[in-house]
Amino acid sequence: MDRKIFLIFLFFSFQIIALAKPDGKTETEKNQKGVLRNWFVEAGGVYSSFQDIKFSDVQYTGPGAVLKLGLNREKENVYFWEAAFSFRYSSENASTHDNGKTTVIYPNIYFKYLRVLNDHFLIGGRVDLFDLNMRVITALQNNGTYYMASNFLYGSVIYKRPINSNWNFSASLDLALIGLSKESTSFAMNYNQTRIEKGEVDYQEEAMGEPYPYKFWEFSHIGNRLNLITEFYFHYKTRLSAGYKWEMGHWATIPSYPTTIGAHSIVFRYNFAQKLK
Amino acid sequence: MQRITYLLLIVVTIGLFSCEKIVMKPNPGTSNLEIFNEYSKLVKEKFAMLEFKGVDIDKLQDSIGQTITDGLTEDQLFEKLAIITNKLKDGHSSIAKEDTLFYYAFYEGYPPGIDREILVNNYIGEEIAPDITWLKDEEDEDMTKAIYGHMPQSADIGYLRVGSWMSTFTNDEVEKIFSTFKNDKGLIIDIRDNGGGDPMLSTKFASYLIDKEITIGSERFKTGPAKNDFIESTLYLSPADSENRFTKEIMVLTDIWCFSATTTFMYSLETLDYVTFVGQKTGGGAGSVADGFLANGWTWDLSVSEFIDINGNHWDNGREPDIPVVLDTTITDKDEVLERALLELNN
Numbered sequence A: 001m002d003r004k005i006f007l008i009f010l011f012f013s014f015q016i017i018a019l020a021k022p023d024g025k026t027e028t029e030k031n032q033k034g035v036l037r038n039w040f041v042e043a044g045g046v047y048s049s050f051q052d053i054k055f056s057d058v059q060y061t062g063p064g065a066v067l068k069l070g071l072n073r074e075k076e077n078v079y080f081w082e083a084a085f086s087f088r089y090s091s092e093n094a095s096t097h098d099n100g101k102t103t104v105i106y107p108n109i110y111f112k113y114l115r116v117l118n119d120h121f122l123i124g125g126r127v128d129l130f131d132l133n134m135r136v137i138t139a140l141q142n143n144g145t146y147y148m149a150s151n152f153l154y155g156s157v158i159y160k161r162p163i164n165s166n167w168n169f170s171a172s173l174d175l176a177l178i179g180l181s182k183e184s185t186s187f188a189m190n191y192n193q194t195r196i197e198k199g200e201v202d203y204q205e206e207a208m209g210e211p212y213p214y215k216f217w218e219f220s221h222i223g224n225r226l227n228l229i230t231e232f233y234f235h236y237k238t239r240l241s242a243g244y245k246w247e248m249g250h251w252a253t254i255p256s257y258p259t260t261i262g263a264h265s266i267v268f269r270y271n272f273a274q275k276l277k
Numbered sequence B: 001m002q003r004i005t006y007l008l009l010i011v012v013t014i015g016l017f018s019c020e021k022i023v024m025k026p027n028p029g030t031s032n033l034e035i036f037n038e039y040s041k042l043v044k045e046k047f048a049m050l051e052f053k054g055v056d057i058d059k060l061q062d063s064i065g066q067t068i069t070d071g072l073t074e075d076q077l078f079e080k081l082a083i084i085t086n087k088l089k090d091g092h093s094s095i096a097k098e099d100t101l102f103y104y105a106f107y108e109g110y111p112p113g114i115d116r117e118i119l120v121n122n123y124i125g126e127e128i129a130p131d132i133t134w135l136k137d138e139e140d141e142d143m144t145k146a147i148y149g150h151m152p153q154s155a156d157i158g159y160l161r162v163g164s165w166m167s168t169f170t171n172d173e174v175e176k177i178f179s180t181f182k183n184d185k186g187l188i189i190d191i192r193d194n195g196g197g198d199p200m201l202s203t204k205f206a207s208y209l210i211d212k213e214i215t216i217g218s219e220r221f222k223t224g225p226a227k228n229d230f231i232e233s234t235l236y237l238s239p240a241d242s243e244n245r246f247t248k249e250i251m252v253l254t255d256i257w258c259f260s261a262t263t264t265f266m267y268s269l270e271t272l273d274y275v276t277f278v279g280q281k282t283g284g285g286a287g288s289v290a291d292g293f294l295a296n297g298w299t300w301d302l303s304v305s306e307f308i309d310i311n312g313n314h315w316d317n318g319r320e321p322d323i324p325v326v327l328d329t330t331i332t333d334k335d336e337v338l339e340r341a342l343l344e345l346n347n
Helices: A002-019 A027-031 A193-197 B002-017 B032-046 B057-065 B074-087 B116-124 B171-179 B199-209 B261-269 B336-346
Strands: A035-052 A060-075 A079-094 A102-116 A121-137 A145-162 A167-183 A218-221 A225-236 A240-254 A257-276 B094-097 B100-103 B132-136 B144-150 B157-161 B186-190 B214-222 B230-237 B249-254 B275-279 B289-293 B299-303 B305-309
Touching: A035 A079, A035 A102, A060 A102, A060 A257, A079 A121, A079 A257, A102 A145, A145 A225, A167 A240, A193 B230, B032 B057, B032 B074, B032 B299, B057 B074, B074 B094, B074 B100, B116 B157, B144 B171, B157 B336, B171 B199, B186 B336, B199 B230, B199 B261, B214 B261, B249 B261, B249 B336, B261 B305, B275 B336
Parallel strands: B157 B186, B186 B249, B249 B275
Antiparallel strands: A035 A060, A035 A257, A060 A079, A079 A102, A102 A121, A121 A145, A145 A167, A167 A218, A167 A225, A225 A240, A240 A257, B094 B100, B094 B299, B132 B144, B144 B157, B214 B230, B214 B305, B289 B299
């Protein structure tokens, strides 16, 4: 049921975005503007952090790397969309001891679509088509693997303005509005809390501990879960960009026992293939 | 000026919002008392059998807590935590630091239930038992996943030994094992000294020993910090989708080291009237286990569920055999437990 609500919301959200005509210009006027398409690659360093109060108050932090490959298309003064695959890797250590290392693997595929509001602002949405934050912890056994799988619909806004003839600046915020997610752990176990609460532990189900398929995924919304992404980019001419990105997630499957994840990235982007119509 | 404005904008935005640490709890302390209290809280909130094991954790925390001072050495503090671990009387629950692991010695006071030399030399060794297959682990030749076939003592009674549920079996391997017993009148399953592993694997083997779905009991999981935060899952066992299921007379050989996933295997068969447990009392360990770190890096394991069968029996303290038999290791050509199982199946 939750999944149906999510899909309906998703459908109508994109319909509304697509139908919006915020600048009041006619379609003919818009169609006279150019369409710029970019294939881009982005790479950089990341510093990630994690805390799961269900099992410990200790914070885990550590460095890593991020790589992204994507495509975006911008019709000047009309719309902007982007689709990309990113892969983040980091190695975290506990803040209070040195036993065990955590390897974080985080693939993500998203699509975002925004309409131009005026010269500086674009507004729209982003959807995570695939999002899996996986953590492998040495020195633990049953709880040695953790994951948070999710599909969120974000409200997105981009602010951009030129600095001078060579440089442009842009800042963006993606804030998760609704979504579906599944966390590997429950209050005390390495089985999902929803599965346990529904009394459906079954040792004959081979995929019992797996994130997929979409069994026991939980509906969440901005009121009970905070997920946001902020990005700041400096763009040099049309090919190169440098940026800072911050991602954060905060939720509590068990009240008063929240989980928090965060990542700060410094990235460089290169548009390796451009086409202007 | 404009650039400064942009930079200020970025710095302020990052400063105000860009840190998840704002919503994170501060790191816990690592003083002796803080570590002790952290462990006590974990036991209080997560250990699922405080009532069954008769543990008053508040009282325990108060009494031992009074003896925790900053002057305690690391080893002394570890010993204090181990007092709590020991009081849980649960072989799954443990506390560990660099070179030391402590858990409740559930096996103490029990005689050995198996002698491998006697077993190999007289029943299943390659030289004397050509109809016995030793299924080796492909990744580790020293590891034997299963030993199965027919002993020289009886051509129509199958023998299957699984020493651990930690191995990985392909579906074909499991099928091949059970197809070996297809025409046998009885089967001996030797799980002595099997300390557990993956309950899904032990359940898979159990599914070859039934021909219709059965209810085996319920597992109560800890779902929150309060004393009564439990939710129950009824556990069922469905038969394997196979023509090689075995539902004739079965003797299961047990000892005190039958623990954890082996207990899962046993309680899955509990209601079957053609299954008999022979040997010695088992170790139990019926709960599911979680593990984690204390703030100083020591690791903990705790049972976070408890299993109760359909007759209301709690399995965590082990199960007495239907036919008790003690092994006499001074007689080197006879495994009394195995011999008794053969005798029962031949009658």
